[in-house]
Amino acid sequence: MQALTNKAKVVERKPMTVWERLYLxxxxxxxxxxxxxxxxxxxxxxxxxxxRPFSPVFRGLHVLNRDEEGRERCTACGLCAVAxxxxxxxxxxxxxxxxxxxxxxxxxxxxxxxxxxxxxxFCGLCEEACPKDAIYxxxxxxxxxxxxKGFIYGKDELLIPDPKTQPEEYAKARGNK
Amino acid sequence: MLLGIDWFFILEKSxxxxxxxxxxxxxxxxxxxxxxxxxxxxxxxxxxNRAGIFGIxxxxxxxxKLFMKEEIIPNLSNGFLFVLGPGxxxxxxxxxxxxxxxxxxxELFGRNIDLQIADINIGILYIFGVVSMGVYGIMIGGWASNxxxxxxxxxxxxxxxxxYELAMGLSIIALLMLTGSLSLKTIVEQQQDxxxxxxxxxxxxLIFLVCAFAECNRTPFDLSEAESELNFGYHQEYSxxxxxxxxxxxxxxMFISSAVMATLFFGGYDIPFINDASFGDAHGxxxxxxxxxxxLFVKVAFFIFFFIWVRWTIPRFRYDQLMRLGWKGLIxxxxxxxxxxxxxxxxxxNDWHF
Numbered sequence: 001m002q003a004l005t006n007k008a009k010v011v012e013r014k015p016m017t018v019w020e021r022l023y024l025x026x027x028x029x030x031x032x033x034x035x036x037x038x039x040x041x042x043x044x045x046x047x048x049x050x051x052r053p054f055s056p057v058f059r060g061l062h063v064l065n066r067d068e069e070g071r072e073r074c075t076a077c078g079l080c081a082v083a084x085x086x087x088x089x090x091x092x093x094x095x096x097x098x099x100x101x102x103x104x105x106x107x108x109x110x111x112x113x114x115x116x117x118x119x120x121x122f123c124g125l126c127e128e129a130c131p132k133d134a135i136y137x138x139x140x141x142x143x144x145x146x147x148x149k150g151f152i153y154g155k156d157e158l159l160i161p162d163p164k165t166q167p168e169e170y171a172k173a174r175g176n177k
Numbered sequence: 178m179l180l181g182i183d184w185f186f187i188l189e190k191s192x193x194x195x196x197x198x199x200x201x202x203x204x205x206x207x208x209x210x211x212x213x214x215x216x217x218x219x220x221x222x223x224x225x226n227r228a229g230i231f232g233i234x235x236x237x238x239x240x241x242k243l244f245m246k247e248e249i250i251p252n253l254s255n256g257f258l259f260v261l262g263p264g265x266x267x268x269x270x271x272x273x274x275x276x277x278x279x280x281x282x283x284e285l286f287g288r289n290i291d292l293q294i295a296d297i298n299i300g301i302l303y304i305f306g307v308v309s310m311g312v313y314g315i316m317i318g319g320w321a322s323n324x325x326x327x328x329x330x331x332x333x334x335x336x337x338x339x340x341y342e343l344a345m346g347l348s349i350i351a352l353l354m355l356t357g358s359l360s361l362k363t364i365v366e367q368q369q370d371x372x373x374x375x376x377x378x379x380x381x382x383l384i385f386l387v388c389a390f391a392e393c394n395r396t397p398f399d400l401s402e403a404e405s406e407l408n409f410g411y412h413q414e415y416s417x418x419x420x421x422x423x424x425x426x427x428x429x430x431m432f433i434s435s436a437v438m439a440t441l442f443f444g445g446y447d448i449p450f451i452n453d454a455s456f457g458d459a460h461g462x463x464x465x466x467x468x469x470x471x472x473l474f475v476k477v478a479f480f481i482f483f484f485i486w487v488r489w490t491i492p493r494f495r496y497d498q499l500m501r502l503g504w505k506g507l508i509x510x511x512x513x514x515x516x517x518x519x520x521x522x523x524x525x526x527n528d529w530h531f
Contacts, residue, residue, distance in 0.1 A: 024383075030490050031486060031487065031491075034486065034489060035486065037221055044222060044223050046226070
């Protein structure tokens, strides 16, 4: 049969020479290879102590953002929930009462804001949908948990620290976004 | 003297036995750690490094895990033999250490304490006898499990060990023609005065080494526990510390056969490049004995490393290849080695005249 391509390689099936049949030279060769590997640099890192940096476009856990004065940006418009292909986001809106101007930037805010991290596919569409720049995806991932309930993140987990009172934590959570 | 028994002698030997048994157990324990560590290094991984510094407590954790596991005895197995199997494997592994000279002798309390449990004049024969008993651990365990895979593995193990024992014995005969003694202590003392036996018997050592791998059921000859074809073979049905005993016995065997190899071919407790007798006169017998013990230990450690190194390099033999190597390769080679050695020994005895 004619070969379709010239990639086929004829395998040589010569009987082994005496040197090859001795096994020992080949074994010594193999052992020198494995011995050489002992001194090679290992690609593994000791994970919890050392961590590799994520790329700046990494899409990890969500963060609910605040503005420069520490007010929540979210107005509970629901665009993120609509954009979410996995239907992981739920929220309940509430009206800002007089005296709460320091807490919420606009008259309406999210009283409850939950993301189910088991449903979330970390596509980042919520970030793109948000008109108020209130949600973005950070460079961390959801840690393990014992229950499914533990993966439903509420406002207390999602909200970024106040830049006024906790500037260091704010900067850390903010990263280089 | 009560009943004419030398109580100090009995005390001394009991302490020595306890020390050597615990030593071989500790060495076996840390061989498991070394196995995992060397395997990791060879495969560019890190190996156990969580339990203690460098994972040094890993064997303790493994042992604890094995103790905590549920002990399962299959319903249709032969209960007595099922329990006897791992016990026999461990017993035979430990018994061999009785005749190995670990060092020369200590001088304590005005007595010469030999660091050898028993210097019997048929030392090597004893080792061969006990080692060939070792196959009963595998046979009985595999048979009592009442499982096809285990039985198959047991049969494989038995036939393999019997085949390789022949070549091993023949390779030793050539060595014995040179030494003229079966006592391990005498063999070591001869090597202290002359060159090590490896110089006179390189081929014999090679055959012995290959056979030792087969006797210990180590890769490339671990056909009796071939996990990919026999589901771990003879210890498939075992759990908990009974499994631990089998695994442990393998490492004890490795330790003992390393010690035997070092004793027979690498001068035993002889310290290389140093005249031991004059060193003992200059610095005291006790220091010499300790250093000699260390010297043997270094040799043993090297051989254990070698066992591990080979395991993570060479793939397993196919069964027919194993048998061909044993019967058609090693036995004729050992016979030729024996004949040539005998010829030279005779010639030498005859002052190099025909």
